[in-house]
Amino acid sequence: MGLLDIFTKNYDEIDFMYDIDLLEDTSDRIYYKKLAIATCVNLIARTISQSEFRIKKKGIVQHDEFYYRMNVKPNRNQSASEFWDMFVYKLIHDNEVLIIKTDSDDLLIADDFSRTEYAMMDDVFREVTVKNYTFRRTFLSSDVIYIPYNNEDLSRLINSLYADYGELFGRMLEFQLHNNQIRATVDTESAHAKDKDTSTKLQNFINRMYEAVKKKTFAIVPQQKGFTYKEESNRASASVDEINKITNGFLDHVARALGIPPALVRGEMADVEKSTRNFMTFGIDPIIKKIKDEFSGKFIEKQDYLSGDRLDIRRPSYRDLFDLASAVDKLVSSSAFTGNEVREAAGYEHSDDELLDKHIITKNYTELADLLEGGDKE
Template sequence: MYDVDLLEGTSERIKMKQLAIQTCVNMIGRIISQSEFRVKKNKETIKDELYYRLNVRPNKNMSASFFWQTVVYKLIHDNECLIIKSATDDLLIADDFDRVEYGVVEDTFKNVTVKNFTFQRTFTMNDVLYLEFDNENLSKLIDSLFMDYGSLFGRMVEFQKHKNQIRSTVDLETTGAKDPETQRKLQSFIDRMYQAIKEKTFAIIPQQKGFTYTEQAASSGASVDEINKVSNGFLDHVAKALGIPVALIHGEMADVEKATRNMMTFCIDPLLKKIKDESDAKFIDKKEYLAGKRIDIKRVSYSNMFDVATSVDKLRSSGVANGHELRDAIGLEQMDDPILDKFVITKNYQETNELEGGDK
């Protein structure tokens, strides 16, 4: 009657919270990890050490895709992410650090820890890539939202377990029940009987004199569909807070192109802009930047060149864009062919007074 194991909290359903955050953050991380980081100068891609670090091997222990996926996870989950450069030019993601803020001079970072190693030096803001997420209170929002949803979710799970639980009683008529050895043998028999009922589809229980086993009727409770609705409701709120269309989270196919475009515009592009701005400021000095050197991030496209072939042909043949502009728009690098610099008009695009007949 007083066993504390019988008292189980219903609000600590942390799995639902972890699943929602992991689903949303991993979706964003997978998309951004497919981006290509280009170092450009006057529209020409420079494939140097920085290009290799950003796209192939940022450090000795991480691939570029896993590196950027980790950056996105820490940025969203912790609301900040610190990337430092080691003495061997490796890009390392800090697991822990202390930030000292100043008003008119650069902030500093002390006790920077990467896994099991803590740097003794102090990093200045100009030495690191420091990223902050948009919503400062996102973690607090998720935590407060989870307090309500988690309590409701936990209670419904308990109801469902209670609904499908096998409950029974055992009546004993014996004069030797108080004997310790008899009690041990009887308890062992009851435990094996319960285990057989729990695990086997078909269980046979021997009937004995003075021993009666009776199952009780199960009570009603929440259905599995109702539990899923509560879990999906929490997931939807987390997705909306991160700018992810709810339809994409649930894998709905209706208007998937429109939902994908919205996610790229309102979720992925703002994050890439943060990374680009910080990279431009830290990897490229002011003189080089004003001379035309840039970090250009080419995110993964939800359409390929064959999907936009007709539109590309129309833009090219009408003289709206030249070849280089179109190649850049569809993610291709520029070429040395001079014909791509020219604007061309085909299919008799001309003014009406230049047509044959003159009066038309």
């Protein structure tokens, strides 16, 4: 709506009017909530996607079809990192995730499905949809990977927080924009407003003047007879830091709900190792435990599991191997652990070197049995 339209519309009937078109409803700033959730979920997804999934039989990692599917190519359209990114997003955002196996051994994450629960029988999954394809067949719980997040209150918590923080954020942002807005009044003689041709010329002149004021550092407004331009901008200052405090406050609450130290999502470097350790312990390990339990029950037979077969998930380490050198030396040289036990604890494969299966002691790495016998074997 042009500025002069207010004066030309029913000008002869009223002196002042308020046009509803000038009032704009502030839209919900949903991006504010999405940004906080995406920041936290992406951090968890990036961490888990770097993990290595493997099955160990008698301590030996099996490089088989399962290893390839979990770490390289779960299906023909996704890499392993893309697969696990989507897995984490579905798990946290939807509070559950369903993985089905096709006849070609592809692993697919369902976009939508319906679940019928039973007490004494397998749950049944119907209308399983992946992208734009809906399977006609039904799936039993014993044939799929189904992991609930069991945190239904998370969405309710985030929505409740957003209702308060979002309103406060919107008010602060509007206040900031209001204080920096350029406002002006234009006085015209009544004759100009009644003359349609003159009104059109004045409207075009005002439009060009507005664009000049908005885009140019210096704008000169020529004075016209019967036309007065007066700027009445509010130059009161508002702190952007106050807006940032609101956004960080909401982000902190979402991060804590997902087991992430707030300092980590804000990128603070102070005590980053401690924050990372807490994140891995309280944010990543619980999710990995859910994955390990469900996958173990579906990919390892009961007898094999009781015989020692295990699903091992080697998550990314937040410490460099060389940072552990002193601790490894103490563990091995004190005879508390063998070399292979330390290797497995650090996430590395079992070595065939027989020396790494022996308990050794002292700086000279003497075998414990020889030391007791009074020997000095290096």
